[in-house]
Amino acid sequence: MPSLAAEPPLLEVAGVSLEYRTDERVVRATHRVSFDVWRADRFVLLGASGCGKSTLLKAVAGFVPPAEGEIRIEGRRVERPGPDRIVVFQEFDQLPPWKTVEENVMFPLLASRTLRRREAAERARHVIEKVGLTPFARAYPHTLSGGMKQRVAIARALAMEPRVLLMDEPFAALDALTRRRMQEELLALWDDVRFTLLFVTHSIEEALVVGNRIAILTPHPGRLRAEVNSHEFDLRSQGSPEFQQATRRIHGLLFDSDDASGDEPAPRPALRTA
Amino acid sequence: MPTLHPLHARTPPVRPEAEHALEPLPDRPTEVPLPWSARLWNRDAVRRAVILAAVALLWELAARWQDNDLMFPTFGQAVRALVAGMASGELVAKAGISLSVLLQGYGAGVLGAFALTTLAVGTRLGRDLLTTLTAMFNPLPPIALLPLALLWFGLGRGSLVFVLMHSVMWPLAVNTYAGFQAVPATLRMAGRNYGLVGVRYVLQILVPAALPAILAGLKVGWAFAWRTLIAAELVFGASSGKGGLGWYIFQNRNELQTDRVFAGLVVVILIGLLVEGLVFQALERVTVRRWGLQR
Numbered sequence: 323m324p325s326l327a328a329e330p331p332l333l334e335v336a337g338v339s340l341e342y343r344t345d346e347r348v349v350r351a352t353h354r355v356s357f358d359v360w361r362a363d364r365f366v367l368l369g370a371s372g373c374g375k376s377t378l379l380k381a382v383a384g385f386v387p388p389a390e391g392e393i394r395i396e397g398r399r400v401e402r403p404g405p406d407r408i409v410v411f412q413e414f415d416q417l418p419p420w421k422t423v424e425e426n427v428m429f430p431l432l433a434s435r436t437l438r439r440r441e442a443a444e445r446a447r448h449v450i451e452k453v454g455l456t457p458f459a460r461a462y463p464h465t466l467s468g469g470m471k472q473r474v475a476i477a478r479a480l481a482m483e484p485r486v487l488l489m490d491e492p493f494a495a496l497d498a499l500t501r502r503r504m505q506e507e508l509l510a511l512w513d514d515v516r517f518t519l520l521f522v523t524h525s526i527e528e529a530l531v532v533g534n535r536i537a538i539l540t541p542h543p544g545r546l547r548a549e550v551n552s553h554e555f556d557l558r559s560q561g562s563p564e565f566q567q568a569t570r571r572i573h574g575l576l577f578d579s580d581d582a583s584g585d586e587p588a589p590r591p592a593l594r595t596a
Numbered sequence: 597m598p599t600l601h602p603l604h605a606r607t608p609p610v611r612p613e614a615e616h617a618l619e620p621l622p623d624r625p626t627e628v629p630l631p632w633s634a635r636l637w638n639r640d641a642v643r644r645a646v647i648l649a650a651v652a653l654l655w656e657l658a659a660r661w662q663d664n665d666l667m668f669p670t671f672g673q674a675v676r677a678l679v680a681g682m683a684s685g686e687l688v689a690k691a692g693i694s695l696s697v698l699l700q701g702y703g704a705g706v707l708g709a710f711a712l713t714t715l716a717v718g719t720r721l722g723r724d725l726l727t728t729l730t731a732m733f734n735p736l737p738p739i740a741l742l743p744l745a746l747l748w749f750g751l752g753r754g755s756l757v758f759v760l761m762h763s764v765m766w767p768l769a770v771n772t773y774a775g776f777q778a779v780p781a782t783l784r785m786a787g788r789n790y791g792l793v794g795v796r797y798v799l800q801i802l803v804p805a806a807l808p809a810i811l812a813g814l815k816v817g818w819a820f821a822w823r824t825l826i827a828a829e830l831v832f833g834a835s836s837g838k839g840g841l842g843w844y845i846f847q848n849r850n851e852l853q854t855d856r857v858f859a860g861l862v863v864v865i866l867i868g869l870l871v872e873g874l875v876f877q878a879l880e881r882v883t884v885r886r887w888g889l890q891r
Contacts, residue, residue, distance in 0.1 A: 385785060403788045413782040419887040420804040433790040433800065464888025 330397070331358035332518055333382065333486055337391030339543075340377050351377040352544035354391065357537050359486065364512060364519045366533030366552075368526065370576065374544030375522045379490050382520060383409050395485055405434035408479040412491040414471045417463040417478075423450065424459040427478045436482065449477040452511065469500040476508070480515065489521045493528070505531055506557055526572050530555045530565060538575050548575050644873075666854055674858035681859050687844070691863055694825060694840030697753060701760020702821050706814070708761060709768040714798050717776055726773060734766035738824040742831060756828055763824040764817035771816065775809025776802045808884050815876055819868070826864060 335357050342349040352374035359365045367375040380386045382393055384403040393400040395407070408430065410416070417426050427446040431437045437445065450459050453473040463471055472492055479487050493501040505528065512519065523529050529536045534553035537546060550572060559565045629635075636642055652671050659670035669677075681687035712729070715722030738759045745755035779802055787801035803810065829842025839847070841860055848856040884890040 380785075383785075383789065385788070403785070403791070405789065405791050407789075409785065409789050411782045411785070413780070415780045416782045416786045418783065418786075418801070418804065419889055420807075420883065430790040433787070433792050433796075462887055 332361045333359040334394040338388045339390035341389040350543040355546050362516045364534045366529040366536045367522045368529040369539035372541040373539040379522050406485045408482045408484040409488040410475045410479050410492045412494050427481050430482050449481045453477045486518045526569050669855040673855040677855040678859040690841050690844045697756050701757045704761040705764025708765040712769045713772045730766050738763040760821050763820040768813040768817040771813025772810050775806025779805040808890050
């Protein structure tokens with residue numbers, strides 16, 4: 323995005339270490355991770371389980387305070403959860419079951435006092451139409467399929483027009499066919515709205531398809547291994563030689579922590595080692 | 597010599613592929629209604645009415661076999677005493693007195709439980725307060741507090757309300773808090789994500805999410821309150837000549853009008869059934885069942 327490069331990054335994660343505290347010990351989840359997310363980025367945090375990617379996302383959301391370093395949005399330090407960073411979780415129970423689809427989408431707008439009831443209903447109708455759930459606006463979540471529930475969660479997040487949309491493996495609990503459809507729809511929505519996305523996944527393919535830039539984290543504790551560009555890939559490029567080469571390269575970066583280029587001599591122009 | 601088949605015999609044959617035109621669907625309705633008897637039996641109310649009728653029949657038979665009106669009047673006699681009591685207005689008035697005291701005590705208990713549990717989700721000290729107090733007071737029978745209540749609040753409504761509050765508050769607080777703790781972490785985070793804190797967070801996230809547990813607590817509390825009230829009236833009787841159902845039962849036992857004792861008991865049972873069947877079931881139907889939280 324050359325036209326946007328003049329402004330400062332929207333989200334800055336600067337030297338952030340995160341720690342879990344149990345009764346007996348302190349466990350370091352991530353160690354001095356730094357990256358910048360720019361406006362309209364689709365920034366992916368990729369790593370095996372235990373690399374602290376979900377914890378990082380929760381820290382950006384304001385649920386986990388950093389033990390070291392800081393997280394800034396538009397220059398302001400993140401200190402607590404807030405409606406300028408809406409999270410779409412993996413779990414289906416993120417939708418209050420006592421609210422219909424429509425009420426669910428209106429919920430954050432009303433809870434955060436962003437809009438009055440009438441305007442909230444108006445905007446809810448609009449985003450529900452965008453995700454194609456208009457016939458189900460009056461349905462309760464327990465009557466919907468998993469993919470539809472995730473669509474409601476995405477609609478609810480979009481309705482808030484957050485500074486950053488945070489997605490924590492939102493499609494991981496879906497079947498493969500639905501997941502593909504949802505990735506497609508997410509990209510179409512991004513094309514339409516151009517929101518800023520921070521997306522956590524453990525699937526290399528999903529990272530390449532969804533993201534325009536991928537941060538690769540290694541586990542125990544999570545450290546930044548690389549940042550890779552993936553803006554040239556979408557769902558149609560799956561299976562192409564370039565896509566497979568990128569997959570192999572990321573695989574190498576994820577698993578051979580020192581020697582990533584064993585069978586892969588290709589140049590790495592966009593690579594920035596941490 | 598191994599008896600295995602040669603390798604090629606264990607590879608399945610390659611069969612020709614096939615694509616089929618879809619079989620046309622039969623020209624028959626896909627839904628057939630159940631016979632009326634099955635539909636009738638599928639209604640909860642019908643099955644429960646049958647159970648009640650069976651109990652009444654057993655009662656009638658047992659009482660006739662006993663043949664002692666003073667000890668065990670028949671169902672018919674109890675019903676006649678009930679109808680007479682209703683017609684004279686005496687039973688209705690007594691039930692009204694009991695219910696109004698009951699509702700006051702129940703309401704006070706519910707408010708107390710809500711305050712305690714809200715405090716408990718907000719702070720660690722509140723949590724310790726709740727667990728310690730419920731561990732202390734929940735096992736204490738409300739009736740055991742009655743002498744103390746009489747000393748503090750005198751012979752009257754105040755004492756009853758105090759004891760009722762005690763009987764409702766602890767079990768409801770335990771249930772509500774257990775329900776709060778079972779609310780999924782994702783739902784909690786979603787609520788906090790939208791900037792909900794304090795009482796708004798409790799009312800908009802925790803209470804509806806924990807409603808199955810809260811309703812169970814309300815039911816238990818309702819039953820405890822009834823028991824406590826009737827027992828308290830039996831123990832210390834009427835206040836200034838205005839006793840409730842417990843007093844009615846006690847008085848008629850003293851006068852050996854056993855059929856009226858049974859009529860009083862039946863009223864207690866009927867009110868219990870009505871509240872369970874109408875109030876709580878309706879509440880469940882429009883909330884937890886509709887939301888798919890409970891089947």
